[in-house]
Amino acid sequence: MNPTVAAASVIAAALAVGLAAIGPGIGQGNASGQAVAGIARQPEAEGKIRGTLLLTLAFMESLTIYGLVISLVLLFANPFA
Amino acid sequence: MTMLDGLSILNSLPLAALEVGKHWYWEIGNLKLHGQVFLASWFVIVLLVIASLAAKPKQGQMVPGGMQNFMEYVLEFLRDLAKNQLGEKHYRQWLPFIGTLFLFIFVSNWSGALIPWKLITIPEGELAAPTNDINTTVALALLTSLAYFYAGLSKKGLGYFANYIQPIPILLPIKILEDFTKPLSLSFRLFGNILADELVVGVLVFLVPLLVPLPLMALGLFTSAIQALVFATLAGAYIHEAIESEEEEEHG
Numbered sequence: 356m357n358p359t360v361a362a363a364s365v366i367a368a369a370l371a372v373g374l375a376a377i378g379p380g381i382g383q384g385n386a387s388g389q390a391v392a393g394i395a396r397q398p399e400a401e402g403k404i405r406g407t408l409l410l411t412l413a414f415m416e417s418l419t420i421y422g423l424v425i426s427l428v429l430l431f432a433n434p435f436a
Numbered sequence: 437m438t439m440l441d442g443l444s445i446l447n448s449l450p451l452a453a454l455e456v457g458k459h460w461y462w463e464i465g466n467l468k469l470h471g472q473v474f475l476a477s478w479f480v481i482v483l484l485v486i487a488s489l490a491a492k493p494k495q496g497q498m499v500p501g502g503m504q505n506f507m508e509y510v511l512e513f514l515r516d517l518a519k520n521q522l523g524e525k526h527y528r529q530w531l532p533f534i535g536t537l538f539l540f541i542f543v544s545n546w547s548g549a550l551i552p553w554k555l556i557t558i559p560e561g562e563l564a565a566p567t568n569d570i571n572t573t574v575a576l577a578l579l580t581s582l583a584y585f586y587a588g589l590s591k592k593g594l595g596y597f598a599n600y601i602q603p604i605p606i607l608l609p610i611k612i613l614e615d616f617t618k619p620l621s622l623s624f625r626l627f628g629n630i631l632a633d634e635l636v637v638g639v640l641v642f643l644v645p646l647l648v649p650l651p652l653m654a655l656g657l658f659t660s661a662i663q664a665l666v667f668a669t670l671a672g673a674y675i676h677e678a679i680e681s682e683e684e685e686e687h688g
Contacts, residue, residue: 410669413662417621420628427631 368426375422521672538668545660588678
């Protein structure tokens with residue numbers, strides 16, 4: 356592999372994961388905070404809130420996972436190599 | 437894998453070897469198949485068949501016990517999952533599909549973490565959860581697409597395509613795009629989560645082989661179970677979206 360392409364790919368891979376972690380991180384923080392507030396107001400709804408929270412967290416996490424997929428492609432299946 | 441070669445110097449204990457992008461190819465005609473994925477999925481299928489056969493009630497036994505009890509619990513779980521998504525009226529028809537998706541993905545994900553595949557060596561590549569190969573997840577996602585098209589077309593006939601211009605015709609491109617993004621996001625979510633989990637555990641085992649990866653492995657079991665649930669839930673939601681019509685808004 357051309358060293359310039361290799362270096363660029365590694366940097367791009369790191370940036371992909373790092374940037375993709377920012378948004379979902381904020382979103383997950385918001386969602387969990389709201390869920391905790393909801394449980395504090397209405398402790399008897401805890402089960403329902405927890406189920407919904409887990410599902411939504413999984414959805415938000417998948418956004419980061421897309422970034423991870425991009426970086427894995429750059430590292431292991433680089434189309435420009 | 438070439439980029440991670442530097443890491444293997446650190447690896448004095450051969451507990452794990454990461455082989456990303458290496459496959460044991462089976463050539464059938466012009467097709468190149470990933471053999472290790474097939475072996476692992478056949479194992480999962482055999483496991484599921486054995487579990488179903490073991491759930492058969494014993495002769496002359498009135499009260500369900502043991503395996504039968506457990507499998508009935510599983511069935512009830514799947515039934516509730518399908519009923520929540522599809523509503524009382526339609527869920528029975530789609531329960532087998534959604535249940536199969538959930539069980540296959542769930543057992544595949546857990547097999548990757550719980551079964552010591554590393555003890556079995558194959559000529560090339562390594563055995564792992566079938567769902568960490570993108571071909572498996574794409575196949576499952578395309579099956580889901582086929583299922584919701586079939587559901588919509590069989591319920592409404594060609595009138596199903598009226599959905600595409602339903603609120604206003606200007607949404608047509610977005611609705612068509614949706615049909616491509618649904619399988620894309622379904623397959624990438626599952627593939628990415630499972631592969632990421634196995635990679636993180638693999639890299640940690642490289643660096644700190646004992647005890648430290650254990651909590652992450654437990655977390656991996658949890659997230660992979662959630663991913664199976666998410667996949668089945670979304671499949672149900674897409675099918676329901678295809679078969680729902682305005683006059684029956686009774687379910688909630």
